[in-house]
Amino acid sequence: QVQLVESGGGFVKPGGSLRLSCAASGFAFSDYYMTWIRQAPGKGLEWLSYISTSAKTILYAPSLEGRFTISRDNAKNTVYLQMDNLRADDTAVYYCARWGPLDYWGQGTLVTVSS
């Protein structure tokens, strides 16, 4: 069965960095675009980025202002989200999902940005 497992979340101070990972299994990972979505506490869903199968096409939400970088390693069946210059409003649960449609989601990993 399809599984997506995020990791790498935690507590970080403003201005800090974190790298999230999403390990995929149960499907041909290299055949699918992948995406990251987040949800701030008590708020709605916010799409962040997607990456194509070969990583040649990458898009980001305009609101990220270049602070996040998505990447993937098809040999490891893993997609990553490098998050730099983190701010308090980046505090959220971060989900990875299989793109087009968003048919499978991971359980999410919590990122807390606070001084």
Place this chain on the structure above:
Amino acid sequence: QSVLTQPPSVYAASGQKVTISCSGSSFNTGKYYVSWYQQFPGTTPKLLIYDDYQRPSGIPDRFSGSKSGTSATLGITGLQTGDEADYYCGAWDGSLNAYVFGSGTKVTVL
């Protein structure tokens, strides 16, 4: 302020039908497919409807999707207490070059 507009909440009695609207523009819902997601408190969102009206395997036919112009609708018939959740619509936005979600609608069974 979400690009896609949904009512904050809808209510209906058990066994009744409820509909949730998702209003967008020619840049998103009017041009691209709409999906719907169900999320119970503290859990991961789940795909309910994709490509405006298609149901993934395992989704009961009590859930339906439709679209007319720039507005999409999720319908839930035979409402059950187990349907109490937040529901989000989503679509690609060609102007923003981003995927956008509605603000979410909380379904309450009276």
